Amino acid sequence: MNEFVIELKNLSKSFGNVRANDDITLSIRKGEIMALVGENGAGKTTLMKLLFGLLRPDSGDILIHGNKVSPKSPADTISLGIGMVHQHFMLVPPFTVTENVILGTEPRQYRIFINEKTSRESLKKVSDHYGFNLDPQARIETLGVGVEQRVEIIKTLYRKASILILDEPTAVLTPQETDELFDMLRQFRSEGKTLLFISHKLDEVLAISDRITVMRAGKITGQLDTPQTNKEEIARLMVGRDVILRVSKEKAQPGDSVLEIKNLYIRNSRKQEAVRGISLHLCEGEILGIAGVEGNGQTELAEALTGLRPILKGEVLLKGILINKQSTRQRFDSGLAHIPEDRLQRGLITEFTLQENLMLGRHQHPSFQSHGFQNRENIHKESTRLVEEYDIRPTELNRLGRQFSGGNQQKIIVARELAKNPVCLVAVQPTRGVDIGAIEFIHRQMIAARNKGVGVLLISADLSEILSLSDRIAVIYNGEIMGLLEASEADERKLGLMMTGTRLAESA
Amino acid sequence: MAILVSLIIGGIFILSIGKNPFEIYALLFKGTFGTSYDIGQVLFKATPLIFTGLSVAFAFRAGLFNIGAEGQLYMGAMLATLAGIWIPARFPSLPSLIVVTVCIFAGFIGGGCWGIIPGWLKARFGVHEVINTIMMNFIAYGLTNYLVLEVFSVPETIHTPEIGLSARIPRFDALLGIFRGSPVNISLLIAISFAVLAWVILTRTRLGYEIRAVGLNPKAAEYAGIPVAKTMTLAFFIAGGLAGVAGSNFVQGFKYYYEDGFAAGAGFMGIAVALVARNNPMGILFSALLFGTLSQGGLAINTQVPKELVEILEAVVILAMVVMTELFNRWIIKQKNLS
Missing domain, CATH: 3.40.50.300 (P-loop containing nucleotide triphosphate hydrolases)
Incomplete structure (x- = not known):
């Protein structure tokens, strides 16, 4: 036997x-x-x-x-x-x-x-x-x-x-x-x-x-x-080495408001209301986490904020300026950066080289092109700098996007978005499907950006990520915000209840 | 390698009709590279294929399948012909260089505008460009056919009046005395410079970067703030324009008039040319030469083999070549992965 x-x-x-x-x-x-x-x-x-x-x-x-x-x-x-x-x-x-x-x-x-x-x-x-x-x-x-x-x-x-x-x-x-x-x-x-x-x-x-x-x-x-x-x-x-599982971070020093969302309604691709009356505000130098089970309106929210999806009703203000009608490029120019949910669908062009991917969305910047011609010297210099600073491996600038591991692909995106020197970063599932080493690195980069005064909107279904990074936490369920907590008051049980549709007031 | 295998497959066909393949191939070789006239003919045949190949490849880089090079070619050639008739008549003192340039520009605009329509339909309504461009081909056939036969024709012929002297593109024969007797002309150099231009646009400019981004991943392009619809339409305009200039070789460099149906499938052949060149503008110069050789070689063996079989043979060789190129590329990729 x-x-x-x-x-x-x-x-x-x-x-x-x-x-x-x-x-x-x-x-x-x-x-x-x-x-x-x-x-x-x-x-x-x-x-x-x-x-x-x-x-x-x-x-x-x-x-x-x-x-x-x-x-x-x-x-x-x-x-x-x-x-x-x-x-x-x-x-x-x-x-x-x-x-x-x-x-x-x-x-x-x-x-x-x-x-x-x-x-x-x-x-x-x-x-x-x-x-x-x-x-x-x-x-x-x-x-x-x-x-x-x-x-x-x-x-x-x-x-x-x-x-x-x-x-x-x-x-x-x-x-x-x-x-x-x-x-x-x-x-x-x-x-x-x-x-x-x-x-x-x-x-x-x-x-x-x-x-x-x-x-x-x-x-x-x-x-x-x-x-x-x-x-x-x-x-x-x-x-294969010791890993720091908890990111250490100082207390946030929130400054002026960078992103204000007022009573926002957004439709999904099937014309249903995916986001229904969300209001939030995000300050400089803080990380606002939005927790929730996937498919509760997070994708639509991120896309609407970055100009990829039309807004049905409500207002979005970036540094006090209404951006409802602005194109994606205009929003980038006013200091918005975006780590998209799906790195292979949106964040990267898998058949582009590392260098070309690092330029995506920055390629029209005057330092990288003039009169329509690319400035290859500056592109090369900037790419080399980013590869080193963000520890992207392997370091060959001509390697295709698809030839990198998930963690390094995500680092390429993070490097590019933070290199824009944004005032506001919308990060959606920034470490999904990424190895522990890269998670640790990306989390540290996000905290560093926060400390420099960037307002970070972190949309994630990963509760431990939300809990370890956020200064404040909102929970989204079925297109609505179930409640907003200081990170110090939040725990998995409370958030879990809100993620399944219990409002904060009811759960308390 | 690819050529060798396609020749073997073609050889089997020749054997099957009871001819000696070696004799036929010797004849084919002699007919294409035997004399300077033959070489001139090969280059002459390759010239329009460079343009249409570039057209298909350029659209393909933007993720668009341009089946409409044929129609764009006709529309471009028609506009260039009209300009070539009208401008010299109206402004007889204008130097030839300017008139020729304006005519080529007219060809580009004619083809480009024909390309914009399916491009816009695709970008705005998502109508598939393959259907669009096929329909645009039918319209272009009908329209040019009507214009030639009913509006501008010389009685008893199927062509327009001749274009003015200043609109004509000089032949190498007349200029340098090379390729004696062949109509191969400066259009070839124009085609080569367009290939270089297309390569520069695609690899060195912001527009090319955006076109490639849209072609490889429209969602990522959108995310990066690239206006996807605009870029698609623009790429289709340029692709159409490239096909539109293809007529210059025939109209401005050879017959000096527009003849109904003169292109004889050069637009469609452009698809194969682009495919073999893997949509690389520089590669297109070589693949167009290959296809030009085949087309000229077909004429050379016409006396030995029935005309229909020449056409079959051409198609078989092209097919074999495309398959072999594909296999060869896969083999290269595999080798790369192993190392």
Whole structure:
């Protein structure tokens, strides 16, 4: 009798000369929650793809329940009893919960017709057993993110998975939803299911797992028993050196008002009101954090402030001047800078070189062009300076944007935006999907900008980021501000309640 | 390498009709590089392809697929012809240099304006430029056809009256006595300078930076404060203008009149020219030369092989060349990734 349900032996996988997985040996026992942590690019995703049959290993073996397997497709893996809950949900929005769950394994009647009644009933049984409280007939597009995730989980259970892989499952959840998810995972464990939990949020890993495997640069750098370790140790194994997890900052010295938002209404792309009557003001030399679960109007707010989306109603004043009707370029010229939410969609041009990316939005400045011709000497000088100052690696100015790691891509954006010497910086999810080392660096840069008198509007779904950087914190829910707190009065519980729609006055 | 493989594939075709490929290829080579006249003909055929290739490539750099080079070429050539008839008649004392320049400018404006329309439709309403430009081609055909046959034609012909002497672009033959007998003319130098100009604009100017930004990632361009719609429209104007000047080779340098349907697909061929050159203005000089060779070579083997098969052979070789270029580029990328 073998107690290990998954065994990976000397698994290696290379892409070109990059060893994405280098001699990985890992065993997971039945009924345990194993956490897999590591920075972006450490090889977690590759490892999961190997296990899930999306990639084939160069060498090494995969054993499931003691039998050697070589999964060639996700279908093989599913038949072995492995289910995966992806970070980005793989659901068909206009389909119902039932239709999504049975997708690919539809029970047939007379070989042609889908027997939906049978599937609905068996789905209901699974759902009730775990207290999922799901309506099998609801359409996915009408459900919240937390519920969608349950559909993903139930999909794997419906297929009788005994091993569950969860890829960054808490990235889109509120603290309360995370707690519920964790209760669910513990119930699975008590039923003998095996869980592999991928994350880089160390608090959560410590809260839920039995054992922790740390990866760095394609190798396993540590296997720890959760009760015998701490955040500092894990972070050190992840990064390879000591990391300062808390940013130190002095008390803010707020000056004059730089950004004033008065009763703002904004529509989203589907013409619905995504922001409904927000009023806020931001001063020089302070960081105002806007917390909230993604999709509650943050994107629209940032886009409207930076001129990428029209304002329906209300006023935005930058240094006392109404900028409602100003173009993006005019707003930049009056001292607004913007770290966009999606670095690959907006923040960078992946096929531009590092140097060209550092000029994006600054290229029309007189020091970088005259009479329409680019001033290549100044561009080169400025780029060299920024690469050094912001520790962008590698330092080749002609390297394409897509060839940089997520952390360095984000540094390129931060460098460029702060080099504009802005009076106001709108930073949206500035460290999402970025490794710990870069997070630390970017946070320090933002504090430094604040200390120099920049007003920073920090829009983030990452509560620990909001709590460690902000001087004041507002919470947005469903397009409205639920309340505004001094950072010293805020904690995760209070913010979490507001993030799910409880107003500050009610929660107090 | 790419050429070799395409020649082999072409050879199989020649074999299939019972001819010796080596003989045919020898003939093809002789017909293109045998005499200075033949070389002149190759250059003459390559000249309009440089312009249309540049047109497609320039639009492509802005993320736009310009299928409309053909129509832009006709409209530009028509306007240039009218200017070439009218200006010398009205101002006989104007020096040739000025008249020629004005005519080329007219060609640019004619093609450019034809390019602005689909550019604007795309930028303003998001109507796909492929559909726009195809429709604009039909309109251009019809319009120029009507103008030539019904309004400006010389009776019993399908062309306009001749342009004035001062609007004509001199041939190398007349100037230097080289490429004797071939109509290859100064348009070739104009084409080369436009290629250099396009390269400078794209890589050295603020406009080029903005065009490339819009082409690669319009959302990021918007974020950077670049007026996306304006840039797209402007890029399409320049692309149309480049195609519009292509007619100068034929009208001002060869026949001295506008003949209905003279371009014979040079606009469409521009797409292949740009593709093989990977939209690099400098590369277009070479790929246009390649396509010019093929087109001249087709004429040379016409006596040995039926005309239809020459056309098929040309198309097969082009296709093979495009595929091979693609494979070759992938191979290079792979090598780069490995090292």
